[in-house]
Amino acid sequence: xxxxxxxxxxxxxxxxxxxxxxxxxxxxxxxxxxxxxxxxxxxxxxxxxxxxxxxxxxxxxxxxxxxxxxxxxxxxxxxxxxxxxxxxxxxxxxxxxxxxxxxxxxxxxxxxxxxxxxxxxxxxxxxxxxxxxxxxxxxxxxxxxxxxxxxxxxxxxxxxxxxxxxxxxxxxxxxxxxxxxxxxxxxxxxxxxxxxxxxxxxxxxxxxxxxxxxxxxxxxxxxxxxxxxxxxxxxxxxxxxxxxxxxxxxxxxxxxxxxxxxxxxxxxxxxxxxxxxxxxxxxxxxxxxxxxxxxxxxxxxxxxxxxxxxxxxxxxxxxxxxxxxxxxxxxxxxxxxxxxxxxxxxxxxxxxxxxxxxxxxxxxxxxxxxxxxxxxxxxxxxxxxxxxxxxxxxxxxxxxxxxxxxxxxxxxxxxxxxxxxxxxxxxxxxxxxxxxxxxxxxxxxxxxxxxxxxxxxxxxxxxxxxxxxxxxxxxxxxxxxxxxxxxxxxxxxxxxxxxxxxxxxxxxxxxxxxxxxxxxxxxxxxxxxxxxxxxxxxxxxxxxxxxxxxxxxxxxxxxxxxxxxxxxxxxxxxxxxxxxxxxxxxxxxxxxxxxxxxxxxxxxxxxxx
Numbered sequence: 001x002x003x004x005x006x007x008x009x010x011x012x013x014x015x016x017x018x019x020x021x022x023x024x025x026x027x028x029x030x031x032x033x034x035x036x037x038x039x040x041x042x043x044x045x046x047x048x049x050x051x052x053x054x055x056x057x058x059x060x061x062x063x064x065x066x067x068x069x070x071x072x073x074x075x076x077x078x079x080x081x082x083x084x085x086x087x088x089x090x091x092x093x094x095x096x097x098x099x100x101x102x103x104x105x106x107x108x109x110x111x112x113x114x115x116x117x118x119x120x121x122x123x124x125x126x127x128x129x130x131x132x133x134x135x136x137x138x139x140x141x142x143x144x145x146x147x148x149x150x151x152x153x154x155x156x157x158x159x160x161x162x163x164x165x166x167x168x169x170x171x172x173x174x175x176x177x178x179x180x181x182x183x184x185x186x187x188x189x190x191x192x193x194x195x196x197x198x199x200x201x202x203x204x205x206x207x208x209x210x211x212x213x214x215x216x217x218x219x220x221x222x223x224x225x226x227x228x229x230x231x232x233x234x235x236x237x238x239x240x241x242x243x244x245x246x247x248x249x250x251x252x253x254x255x256x257x258x259x260x261x262x263x264x265x266x267x268x269x270x271x272x273x274x275x276x277x278x279x280x281x282x283x284x285x286x287x288x289x290x291x292x293x294x295x296x297x298x299x300x301x302x303x304x305x306x307x308x309x310x311x312x313x314x315x316x317x318x319x320x321x322x323x324x325x326x327x328x329x330x331x332x333x334x335x336x337x338x339x340x341x342x343x344x345x346x347x348x349x350x351x352x353x354x355x356x357x358x359x360x361x362x363x364x365x366x367x368x369x370x371x372x373x374x375x376x377x378x379x380x381x382x383x384x385x386x387x388x389x390x391x392x393x394x395x396x397x398x399x400x401x402x403x404x405x406x407x408x409x410x411x412x413x414x415x416x417x418x419x420x421x422x423x424x425x426x427x428x429x430x431x432x433x434x435x436x437x438x439x440x441x442x443x444x445x446x447x448x449x450x451x452x453x454x455x456x457x458x459x460x461x462x463x464x465x466x467x468x469x470x471x472x473x474x475x476x477x478x479x480x481x482x483x484x485x486x487x488x489x490x491x492x493x494x495x496x497x498x499x500x501x502x503x504x505x506x507x508x509x510x511x512x513x514x515x516x517x518x519x520x521x522x523x524x525x526x527x528x529x530x531x532x533x534x535x536x537x538x539x540x541x542x543x544x545x546x547x548x549x550x551x552x553x554x555x556x557x558x559x560x561x562x563x564x565x566x567x568x569x570x571x572x573x574x575x576x577x578x579x580x581x582x583x584x585x586x587x588x589x590x591x592x593x594x595x596x597x598x599x600x601x602x603x604x605x606x607x608x609x
Contacts, residue, residue: 018115035115040087057084076101076108094122145241168214184212198225269300271360289336306334342371405439438475460498466491472508483516489529503582510575515544537605545599
């Protein structure tokens with residue numbers, strides 16, 4: 001018996017079939033070298049009871065093998081099944097597992113089984129199933145009607161859904177019908193000749209004819225015979241029917257169009273397959289200012305490009321012509337006198353009865369008046385949108401700027417009220433006077449903005465930047481003193497920027513107060529203001545050593561409305577949003593560099609144009 005078992009094991013190993021055993025009584029498990037090789041584990045891998053289950057792919061496969069093993073142990077039920085596994089090297093494989101139960105005195109004592117890698121076979125089956133599904137889908141969903149014909153008797157043996165739509169016959173009527181019944185009497189000999197010719201040549205042939213549907217209606221079609229094939233010693237032929245009614249209608253319409261083309265007010269140009277003009281009507285010649293001799297043999301529009309012609313539109317039109325596709329496009333052209341006009345062009349491709357491409361037909365019209373009105377309408381919409389944005393921005397400036405000044409004045413008044421000596425009270429009146437003057441100046445600026453809203457563009461004026469920074473520093477002097485922040489700058493006295501005064505006032509207030517509000521309590525606070533001038537911008541930098549921000553987490557919303565990040569009670573989340581909008585309104589921008597608990601650097605770009 002031992003010799004037989006060894007012989008069986010060697011035969012199984014030669015066939016690359018693994019052997020495994022499990023003693024139900026002692027829980028001892030044995031895997032041979034082939035089994036370990038399939039599972040991609042080391043040769044010295046020592047299996048224990050239950051460890052093999054973990055190689056079965058989690059889910060349906062693992063649940064099924066657990067159930068079958070339990071049934072084998074408890075009820076003595078052998079099994080044979082296919083599974084997906086994940087090997088020790090994390091590779092997906094498919095295996096066939098066979099399990100026989102050894103029963104002694106009615107009690108299962110040992111499981112003995114084989115383990116075979118069927119990955120290649122399983123992948124082949126899946127590929128075959130996929131191919132069958134793919135070709136079945138193509139057959140069912142094809143736009144052409146497809147018929148399978150038994151060449152021995154001409155009977156239709158199969159067809160796709162489109163065949164029912166085209167012929168009007170239902171499934172019981174179409175299958176078993178002789179193919180000649182699909183054609184009118186006068187066309188049957190011609191079709192029979194096509195079919196016999198294809199059987200002899202075994203080649204792909206396309207012809208044009210007509211079929212007669214169930215309701216006696218004639219439908220022009222292209223009929224194509226594919227290659228024949230054999231099944232069970234019967235030769236079959238695949239036939240494709242394509243409804244060309246629409247194309248026939250186009251041809252008829254083109255014939256009608258040719259009668260009126262010469263006198264229509266629309267421009268018409270006909271070009272050959274290479275895109276060279278072979279004919280143009282009078283309307284085209286009048287619009288372009290060209291004579292017929294300057295058009296024939298040339299690419300239509302070869303003289304129509306100018307400085308403002310959209311290159312993307314011309315490239316799109318060129319590609320459509322190269323691909324022999326229809327296209328509709330509106331483009332700015334120039335006539336022979338270099339005068340601009342907007343041209344709406346519809347290029348149609350034409351095919352003959354054999355589905356061969358023959359011509360481009362370009363039908364166009366002068367739409368300058370319409371496009372100019374659309375441009376003007378868009379301009380008015382843009383102006384309206386800008387005005388709305390300005391008014392919206394204005395409302396925020398009123399609430400934000402005045403609140404900053406009144407808050408400062410309130411603080412000064414509180415100090416005066418809480419100071420006992422007259423001398424000390426009088427010492428604060430300069431601060432109160434400075435604050436009221438700044439508030440008055442802000443209100444004056446806001447009044448200027450109201451006037452600006454009536455205009456279509458924001459008017460910037462020359463401003464000495466250092467003076468504005470000093471004014472802001474003075475207006476916030478009490479807050480600066482209480483916060484013990486050191487503010488320095490390197491702005492020269494003669495540095496002039498172009499800005500809207502109210503906007504710049506608001507921007508400086510925001511950046512100063514932000515440095516104060518978000519200073520760190522762990523170090524002496526500072527704000528350093530620097531500058532640089534490049535070709536397009538004066539760049540003002542505001543560098544602090546405050547709380548800073550995590551830009552990876554909050555960078556996308558730093559300039560959003562009502563966005564706060566440090567939990568300050570007086571934070572409104574509006575300042576940076578206003579600053580960003582004010583700079584953009586002046587064709588500028590703002591950027592930030594920041595690191596959490598190290599500080600931030602804001603850079604404002606003032607457009608000098």
